[in-house]
Amino acid sequence: VLFGIIYLVMDVFYSIKDIGFWSMIPALSLDSHEREKMATFARIGSTIGANIVGVAIMPIVLFFSMTKTGGSGDKTGWFWFAFIVALIGVITSIAVGIGTREVESKLRDNKEKTSLKQVFKVLGKNDQLMWLSLGYWFYGLGINSLNALQLYYFTFILGDSGKYSILYGLNTIVGLVSVSLFPSLAGKFNRKRLFYGCIAVMLGGIGIFSIAGTSLPLILTAAELFFIPQPLVFLVILMIISDSVEYGQWKLGHRDESLTLSVRPLVDKLGGAMSNWLVSLIAVAAGMTTGAKAADITVHQQVVFKLSMFGFPAAAMLIGAFIIARKITLTEARHAEIVEELEHRFSAATSENEVKANVVSLVNPTTGQLVDLSSVNDEHFASGSMGKGFAIKPTDGAVFAP
Incomplete structure (x- = not known):
């Protein structure tokens, strides 16, 4: 019970930190291209951090364990692993807070406190943010489901879950390469074209995956084609959400950085929760439950599993892409126009206020x-x-x- 409470509290504050971290992007620059570079470096850091855990966890646990317990370590080893992770988390969070400087601009002075009652009103009136959130939710539902079902595929279709670690290692390497290429690709093709290209590559990967059978080279090729564009899509969505801060300010008259950027983690969590539920239903329908082996899965169950693993994600991604293609008009060029107009608007208002402030009445001396x-x-x-x-x-x- 105590662990459950601690875990929930930790998860809540992780979400708050996540919102605070990514909502710094519109606070650090008003330029779309500078934001792309900052987000790229942040994503590289998060990719390295996430994957280092997978590599270092057991060596650290076993190093501090008094008894190795068949390679799983003991309570002492796990305590020191948790302590090291917590210490690194605190130190790096302080470093981020001390090392970042928010940009000073008349645009960012235009802030108001948003009450709980106003939250949905503010979000609802920012049409670009709302349509993007809906499209991203469908997209996330698709990729989270397929990503989660990959381990089931290795276990019950390929019949060798140990080979999944190969995919994990490849994802680490190609993920870093993919993220590093984002600024140049976004500059060459623009964000929406890059997004369409990513969706096309991912659908191609799904197609190959669906016919890969038990061929490990084909499985890995298909899985990487599906994975490579994912960090790029994340950054495309993040950049459009960041730019919608100024769009909302232009449309509504006041600025909401954290509120706007909180939409992405919210949609991610909703998509993740829904996909977990779907994955559990698919696993039960395909007979891939505790105690089952690859040899126990019938041909019919394999067909049910493959249709669910490949058909549903492809459909969800296409729906998300269609919504974004039809409804999102906030391009880099349009954002630059909005920023210029806002700066003009607030500079003029500031000058007028300064003139009024300098008019004083003096009593005859x-x-x-x-x-x-x-x-x-x-x-x-x-x-x-x-x-x-x-x-x-x-x-x-x-x-x-x-």
Whole structure:
């Protein structure tokens, strides 16, 4: 019970951190191309971090374990692994907080506190954000389902779950390469074209996967064709969501960075939860449950499994791509126009406010006769070199503070 409570609290705060981390992108730059570079480096870091755990977990656990327990380690080993992970997490989080500097801009001064009642109203009026979220949800539902079913494929179709580690290693390498290429690919093709290309490659990978059978080279080729575009699509979606911060500001009149960027983790979690539920249903329908072996799966169950593993994700991805193609108009060029218009709008408003702020009323400092400044017997004042003004010749000898 205690572990369950701690785990849930940890997961909630992880989500808050995730939102805070990625919502820094629109706070660090207003330029789409600079955002692409920052997001690329962030994604490279997260890819390395996530995969290092898979490589280092058991060597660390076993190193600190008092008894090896058949290669699984003991409580001491697992404690020190958890301690090291927690320590690294705290140190790197502090480093991010200290090392980043938010851009100063009149656009970012245009913030308001958004109440809980206003959240859905703000999100609902940002049509680009809402349509993108819906399209991304269908896409995520498809890829999460297929990714989760790959282990079932290796276990019950190929009949060798040990080979899954080969796929895991390949994903680490190609994931880093794929992410590194994002800025140049986005610059060459633009985001929407890159997105369409990624979907086409992934569908090709699904097609090959569906006929791969028990051929490991074909399985790995298909799985990599399906995986390579995934980091690119993530960054495309993230960049459009980041740009929708300014779109929402342009449309609604105020800026909501964290609220806008919170949509991506929310959609990811909803898609992940739904796909987990679907995967469990598919596994039961195909007889791939605890205690089953590859030899136990009938031809009919294999057909049910393959139709579910390949047909459903392909359909979900196509629906998501169709929504994004038809409804998303926020291109890099359009975003640049919006930023320019916002800067113009807020600069003009600021100048007007500054003029109003500089108009002050002064009470007469003295009673007397108003005379032209040029008649003053001081050449510096009379010439105007000290600034514009006027002079008063007092009549009652009293001068007061204005």
